[in-house]
Amino acid sequence: MKKYSLYLVAILGSVLFLSGCGDQNGKASSNGALASNNAEKVYVAPGEHDEFYAFMSGGYSGNVAVYGLPSGRMFKEIPVFSQFPTNGYGYSEETKPMLETSFGFIPADDSHHPDISQTNGELDGRWLFINGNNTPRIARIDLKTFETAEIIEVPNSAGNHSSSYITENSEYVVAGTRFSVPIPQRDMPIKDYKGNFKGALSFISVEPETGSMDIKFQLIMPGFNYDLSHPGRGKSHGWFFFTTYNTEEANSLLEVNASQNDKDFIAAVNWKKIEEYVENGGGTMVPANYTHNVYSDETHSATSTMKKEVLTVDPTKVPGAIFFMPTPKSPHGVDVNPTGDYIVGNGKLSADLTVFSFDKMIAAIDGKKFDGEAYGLPILKFEDVLAGQVKSGGLGPLHTEFDGQGNAYTTFFISSEVVKWKVGTWEVIDRKPTFYSVGHCMIPGGNSRKPFGKYLVSMNKITKDRYLPTGPELEHSAQLYDISGDKMELIYDFPTHGEPHYAAAIPASILAPKSQKIYKLAENEHPFATKNVSDARIVHDGNEVHVYMAMIRSHFTPDNIEGIKVGDKVYFHITNHEQDFDVPHGFMMIGQKNSGLLIMPGQTKTSVWEPKQEGVWPFYCTDFCSALHQEMQGYVRVSPAKSNIDLSWSLGE
Amino acid sequence: MKRASIIMIVGALCLLGLFAFPLWNIMLGAPQYPDPLGMNIHITGIQGVSEFDLQNIDGLNHYIGMKTIPKADEMWEFNVFPIVIIGMVLLGVLLGILGYLGKIDYRYFLGWFLLMSILGIMGMYDFNLWLTDYGSNLDPHAIIKVINEDGTPMTYKPPLFGYKKLLNFDVSSIPATGAWLMFVGMALTVVAFLVGWKSTGSHSSHQNHKLATS
Numbered sequence: 001m002k003k004y005s006l007y008l009v010a011i012l013g014s015v016l017f018l019s020g021c022g023d024q025n026g027k028a029s030s031n032g033a034l035a036s037n038n039a040e041k042v043y044v045a046p047g048e049h050d051e052f053y054a055f056m057s058g059g060y061s062g063n064v065a066v067y068g069l070p071s072g073r074m075f076k077e078i079p080v081f082s083q084f085p086t087n088g089y090g091y092s093e094e095t096k097p098m099l100e101t102s103f104g105f106i107p108a109d110d111s112h113h114p115d116i117s118q119t120n121g122e123l124d125g126r127w128l129f130i131n132g133n134n135t136p137r138i139a140r141i142d143l144k145t146f147e148t149a150e151i152i153e154v155p156n157s158a159g160n161h162s163s164s165y166i167t168e169n170s171e172y173v174v175a176g177t178r179f180s181v182p183i184p185q186r187d188m189p190i191k192d193y194k195g196n197f198k199g200a201l202s203f204i205s206v207e208p209e210t211g212s213m214d215i216k217f218q219l220i221m222p223g224f225n226y227d228l229s230h231p232g233r234g235k236s237h238g239w240f241f242f243t244t245y246n247t248e249e250a251n252s253l254l255e256v257n258a259s260q261n262d263k264d265f266i267a268a269v270n271w272k273k274i275e276e277y278v279e280n281g282g283g284t285m286v287p288a289n290y291t292h293n294v295y296s297d298e299t300h301s302a303t304s305t306m307k308k309e310v311l312t313v314d315p316t317k318v319p320g321a322i323f324f325m326p327t328p329k330s331p332h333g334v335d336v337n338p339t340g341d342y343i344v345g346n347g348k349l350s351a352d353l354t355v356f357s358f359d360k361m362i363a364a365i366d367g368k369k370f371d372g373e374a375y376g377l378p379i380l381k382f383e384d385v386l387a388g389q390v391k392s393g394g395l396g397p398l399h400t401e402f403d404g405q406g407n408a409y410t411t412f413f414i415s416s417e418v419v420k421w422k423v424g425t426w427e428v429i430d431r432k433p434t435f436y437s438v439g440h441c442m443i444p445g446g447n448s449r450k451p452f453g454k455y456l457v458s459m460n461k462i463t464k465d466r467y468l469p470t471g472p473e474l475e476h477s478a479q480l481y482d483i484s485g486d487k488m489e490l491i492y493d494f495p496t497h498g499e500p501h502y503a504a505a506i507p508a509s510i511l512a513p514k515s516q517k518i519y520k521l522a523e524n525e526h527p528f529a530t531k532n533v534s535d536a537r538i539v540h541d542g543n544e545v546h547v548y549m550a551m552i553r554s555h556f557t558p559d560n561i562e563g564i565k566v567g568d569k570v571y572f573h574i575t576n577h578e579q580d581f582d583v584p585h586g587f588m589m590i591g592q593k594n595s596g597l598l599i600m601p602g603q604t605k606t607s608v609w610e611p612k613q614e615g616v617w618p619f620y621c622t623d624f625c626s627a628l629h630q631e632m633q634g635y636v637r638v639s640p641a642k643s644n645i646d647l648s649w650s651l652g653e
Numbered sequence: 654m655k656r657a658s659i660i661m662i663v664g665a666l667c668l669l670g671l672f673a674f675p676l677w678n679i680m681l682g683a684p685q686y687p688d689p690l691g692m693n694i695h696i697t698g699i700q701g702v703s704e705f706d707l708q709n710i711d712g713l714n715h716y717i718g719m720k721t722i723p724k725a726d727e728m729w730e731f732n733v734f735p736i737v738i739i740g741m742v743l744l745g746v747l748l749g750i751l752g753y754l755g756k757i758d759y760r761y762f763l764g765w766f767l768l769m770s771i772l773g774i775m776g777m778y779d780f781n782l783w784l785t786d787y788g789s790n791l792d793p794h795a796i797i798k799v800i801n802e803d804g805t806p807m808t809y810k811p812p813l814f815g816y817k818k819l820l821n822f823d824v825s826s827i828p829a830t831g832a833w834l835m836f837v838g839m840a841l842t843v844v845a846f847l848v849g850w851k852s853t854g855s856h857s858s859h860q861n862h863k864l865a866t867s
C-alpha cells in the first residue's frame with residue numbers, strides 16, 4: 001500500500017520525505033477500538049441527516065456532485081457544463097441554450113473550483129459558482145433549487161483555471177486565465193509568444209439581489225500562466241491574489257522551460273482601485289464575442305444572448321493597483337487565512353511553504369521598495385513581504401485551508417499527505433498520509449472568514465487499492481479527516497465522481513430550510529405550458545406539431561394521438577401537474593433521439609421527436625411514480641407523409 | 654347578575670373565533686408522507702394545512718374512488734353554518750345585555766347553552782354523515798378495491814374524533830382552535846348561568862335567614 005508513494009519518492013530522491021514521514025502507517029488507525037470509534041463518527045443513522053453539504057467539482061464530468069458530510073453519501077449530481085441524460089439537461093429544448101458558447105453548442109467541460117456566495121465574509125448559501133476550465137465559462141448554481149441558473153462565457157481567456165473564487169460580499173467572482181493567448185485572438189507564430197501573448201483576469205460582478213453575472217472588467221496581464229487565486233478578506237478585502245507560473249514565457253516543453261526561474265510570482269491585485277478606475281471611465285471597450293446564458297424558474301427555460309464587447313484594463317494605466325510578490329518554485333495554490341493577514345503561496349516544486357504578510361506587503365508598497373518590474377508592473381522584494389516559511393518536510397505543496405482556530409492544513413501531492421501547521425509560528429503540528437496524490441483539501445467554510453473546522457476532506461487523484469477493483473479506472477477518492485482534536489484522524493474514505501478538483505461545503509442548517517420543494521404550477525410562465533388539463537391540445541404548424549401535454553399520477557393527457565405524419569417534427573411540451581415534493585414524472589418516446597425528460601412538479605419541459613416510420617408508437621413515464629406507474633403510457637399513430645388523417649387526440653375515450 | 658351577564662356576553666363572543674380558526678383538523682400520515690397531509694375544516698370551507706395538501710389528498714383518493722374534497726360552494730353547510738354562528742353570537746350578546754339591564758334572569762343563559770348544544774350536536778351529526786358518505790360512497794370504477802375480512806368493501810371514513818388506521822395511513826381527527834374557543838365560550842355561558850344563579854340564590858338565602866330570625 002505504501003509502495004506507490006515510496007516509489008515516487010525514490011524517483012525524486014527525496015530524503016526529506018523519508019525522514020519526515022518514514023514512520024507513517026496509514027492503516028494503524030483502522031484497528032480495534034479506534035476504528036469503531038471512527039465508524040461512529042461517520043455513521044448517519046437511517047432517517048437522520050448529514051451535518052454538511054459538500055459540493056465537489058466533477059472535473060471532466062463538467063458537473064458538480066453534492067455529498068453529505070460526514071457520511072460521504074452522494075445526494076445529487078448537478079449538471080452544469082455537460083448534457084445530463086438523467087433529466088434532459090442540455091437535451092431538452094429549454095436547457096439547450098445553457099450550453100451555447102461563441103464556439104457553438106459545447107456539452108462538455110472541465111469543472112474545477114466551486115465557491116459558495118458570501119456576505120460579510122461568511123457563507124450565505126445563496127449561490128454556488130464554478131468555472132468551466134476548457135471553454136472558459138463561469139456558472140452560477142441556485143442553491144434553492146440546486147439547478148444551474150446562469151452561465152457566462154469569458155472571452156480573451158483560455159484554461160479558465162484561477163477561478164471561480166468570490167470576494168467577501170460576493171461583489172465579484174473572478175475568472176483568471178491559465179493559458180496566455182493572443183488578445184485579440186489572431187493567426188501568429190507560436191514562437192513569438194513572449195511579449196505578445198497576454199493573460200486576462202476577468203472580474204465578473206454579481207448582482208446582489210438576483211446573482212446575475214456580468215463581466216465588469218478584464219485586466220490584460222503579462223503572458224504568464226495564472227494558476228490559482230484567492231480573495232483577500234478582512235483587512236485584505238479589496239485585494240485578489242493570483243499565483244503564476246511560466247514567468248519565463250516559454251511556449252514549448254513547459255515542464256522544463258517553465259521551471260527555470262527559481263521564483264515565479266503571486267500577483268496582488270487591488271481590485272477596488274481598478275473598480276474605481278473603471279467607474280471613472282477608465283479602460284477600453286473592445287469587441288468580443290461571448291455568450292450569456294440565463295435560466296428562468298418562471299418560464300422554466302434558458303435564453304442565450306451573445307455579448308459583443310468587453311471592457312479591458314491595461315494594468316500599467318492604474319498605478320498602485322498591481323504588484324508581484326516573488327514566490328519560490330512554481331507556486332500553485334494561493335490561500336488567504338480567515339483573518340486576511342497572511343497569503344500562503346505553495347511552490348509545487350518546493351518543500352517549503354511561503355507565507356506573505358499583508359501588512360508587510362502594504363508597508364513595502366507604501367515605502368516603494370521595489371525590486372525591479374515586469375512589463376511595467378512593480379516587483380516587491382521577497383524578504384520585505386515574507387512573514388515566514390513553513391519547513392514542512394513534505395514535497396509538492398499544493399493547497400492550504402484553515403480551521404478558524406489558527407491552524408492551516410496543506411496538501412502535498414508528491415509526498416501524498418496533509419500537513420497541519422500553526423499560522424504565525426509556522427511550526428508543523430501534525431501530518432497524515434493520503435491515499436494517494438492529494439490535490440485540494442477542503443474544510444467547510446474554509447474559503448471564508450468563518451471556517452467550520454470540524455472536518456477536512458482531501459481530494460485524491462489516484463485511488464489504487466482503496467476500493468474493490470472495477471476495471472482499469474477507479475473513481476477518485478476523497479478522504480475525511482476529523483480535525484477537531486490536536487491530531488488529525490482519518491475516519492473515512494469514499495469514491496467521488498469524475499475528477500474532483502476542489503469542493504466547498506456549508507452546514508446543512510443554512511441550506512436545508514431554504515430548499516425549494518416544488519415549482520408552483522400557478523407561477524409557471526413557460527410559453528408552452530399546459531396549466532389546465534382542459535388546455536391539453538395539439539397544434540399543427542407546417543410540418544411542426546406542438547403537443548401540449550399534462551401529466552399527473554398516473555396518466556398523460558392526452559394519451560392517444562393520431563394524425564402525425566412521417567417527416568413531422570413533433571414537440572412534446574409536457575407539464576407536470578403534481579404539487580407534491582419529490583414527485584417528478586419522466587417521459588420517453590420510442591425513437592426519441594435526444595434524451596428522455598425528467599419533469600419536476602409544476603415544471604414544463606420539451607422534447608423533440610421526428611418520426612421516420614409509419615406505425616403506432618408508445619411513450620411512457622420513466623420515473624416510478626405510483627402503483628399505476630406502469631399504466632402511465634400512451635400511443636402516437638404515425639401515418640404516411642401524404643395521408644389525410646386529421647390531427648386528433650384523446651384521453652379516456 | 655351584572656357579572657354573570659358580562660360572562661355571558663364574553664362567552665357568546667368566543668364563538669366568533671370560528672371565523673378566524675378552523676373548527677376541526679384531520680391529518681393523514683404515511684411512510685411516504687413524513688410531513689403528513691392535512692385538512693382544516695372551517696365553518697366557511699375546507700382548507701389544506703399546507704398549500705397543496707387538498708390537491709394531494711384528492712390525488713391519493715382517486716385511486717380508491719373517493720370524491721374530491723368539496724369546495725365551499727359545493728356544500729350548503731358552508732353557507733348555513735356561518736349564519737347560525739352569527740345568529741347565536743347575536744342572541745347570546747342580546748341575552749347578556751338584557752340580563753345586565755335586569756330585563757331577564759339567568760335561566761335564559763342556560764337556555765342559550767342548551768340551544769347551542771342541540772345545534773352543535775346536529776352539526777356533528779351532519780359532519781359525520783358527510784364523512785360517512787365521503788368515505789364509503791366510492792366510484793365503482795375505482796382502481797383499488799379493498800375487501801374487509803367479512804367480505805364487505807372497505808370504507809375510508811375518517812374518524813369523527815380520534816385516531817384510525819386506514820390502509821397505510823394514520824388518520825387523526827380532532828377539534829381545532831375554533832372548536833376549542835367555541836367550547837370555552839359555551840362553558841362560559843354555563844358559568845354565567847351558575848354565577849347568575851348563585852348571586853340571586855345567595856341573595857334569597859340571606860332573605861330566608863332574615864325571615865327565620867325575625
Ligand SMILES: [Cu+2]
Pocket residue numbers: 553554584585586621622623624625626629632
Ligand atoms: Cu409517472
